[in-house]
Amino acid sequence: MQNDVRTIGFIGAGNMPQSIIGGMIKGGFPAQSVLVSNPSRPKLDLLSEKYGLRTSQNNHEVANAADVIVLSVKPQLMREVCEDLKENVSNLADKLIVTIAAGLRFESYYDFLGDDIRIIRVMPNTPSLVGEGVSGLVADDKVTAAEKEFVQQVFDYVGITLWLEDEDAIDVLGAVAGSGPAYFFEFMHGLQRAAEEFGVSPEQARAMVQQTALGAAKMACESELSLVDLRKQVTSKGGSTAKGIEAYQQGELNEVSKKAVAAAVARNREMAKLF
Template sequence: MASQVTFIGAGNMASAIFGGMIEGGYPATAITATSPSDEHLAPLRQRYGIRTETDNTKAVANADVVVLAVKPQIMRDVCAAMRDAIQARKPLIVSVAAGLGADTLETWLGGELAVIRCMPNTPSLVGAGASGLYANSRVSDAQRQLATGLLEAVGLVEWVDEESLLEAVTAISGSGPAYFFLFFEALEAAGVRLGLPAASARRLALQTAYGAARMAQQSDKDPATLKQNVMSPGGTTERAIHSFEAAELRRIVEEATEACAARAREMARELGQ
């Protein structure tokens, strides 16, 4: 029998996860999603065949897994309202809320709970996500496997042994899609300056990125080698790469990711107060 999974919150990330689960064969009748508004839930019932509930306490009463998918700013109040029901059931808690530590969530929910923190990213919405997961000491091997299965429904899963490493996950994959979107934007603009129609420049930039990512995933060579293989001595690519290096692209990326990780630490302190 499939574990009963309740999603507290039914926004884009939650619907991406349970949609991926269902597409992968997970029974829709074992999934419940909550929202204060039934108007929001009705289309999800119709599309996915899941159970829905506007009362979080009722929704977690029989849950084996509770996925916390509400905004971090309201998480404390949401946890307080269903604390007794969570303590009565003791489900596995999986949080996809940024910035809230496992100890904080466990405390808000009454303590002595298995808690997994997940840092997903927006490509999860198209089944191509990358999620970093951390488990506290109460999480069993079976629960880790269950969480892996839930998140693999929307992409790659990587476990980290230290919770602080989720800040690095945030800096690389959590926020990373925006870095690539910025690069796509810049590459498209460069194509237009060189005379291409905007639509053509965009299609070429996006397809090139897609192809490069597929090559990197399917190749046994590292990115440095793949880059070198495109660079003929004295050729056009070499000239472009030398320009990037002269502009210290590596330093720019390092500083940007360090700034992102620092902000993740700040948010954790602010939200946990």
């Protein structure tokens, strides 16, 4: 892959690649350097109308024209899609492979595409849709520093990027950041229901919960203080927050978080063996 020419080709035009592409174009990545393939036309038409991207219903066409191939199909389709690329793309080893599929490990891609590929696994999460994502990245040993930098820039368009130690850490990131939005929604819904039970209207209950979550997240992002110190800052001794926190501690909220992450990590590892 040449440093100055980086055409990026997405194989699959589902929700996640659409979010990434939207962020890239908004952030100034040149639309003429993005290609997308998908079996059916509607998503491709939307992307070409919205951003002027080159699109194709043929994966080979996109993979052949790209320097960086982003595999964005469901894990269960990955073997079929990769084996087809292996047969029909002549110089795969000269390109960089990026995969955003959950679960599948490097070993599977070497098996599907050949041992000589260079590959980066990226695990983005759904808040990428609003430019506030977390993407965990792990590269195999053959990937160059310039390639890593390029891929990091792509995912920086939709949030923050974290280079992880190894593939095991990707499972943990998936369980915390990938599943995390669902945990927060569940917790927020519990608070909303509690407010409603005390007579607040559903609209106002939701507004107070969502804005509090946003404000707390912003404070956590912007403050130098630890999360424990931030919590202490809003908890005066003997006050109402102290009573509320006491109830959470009795309910062993931290233990529940640990159990939730452990269950999701275990499931990620189980699912990796399915494909």
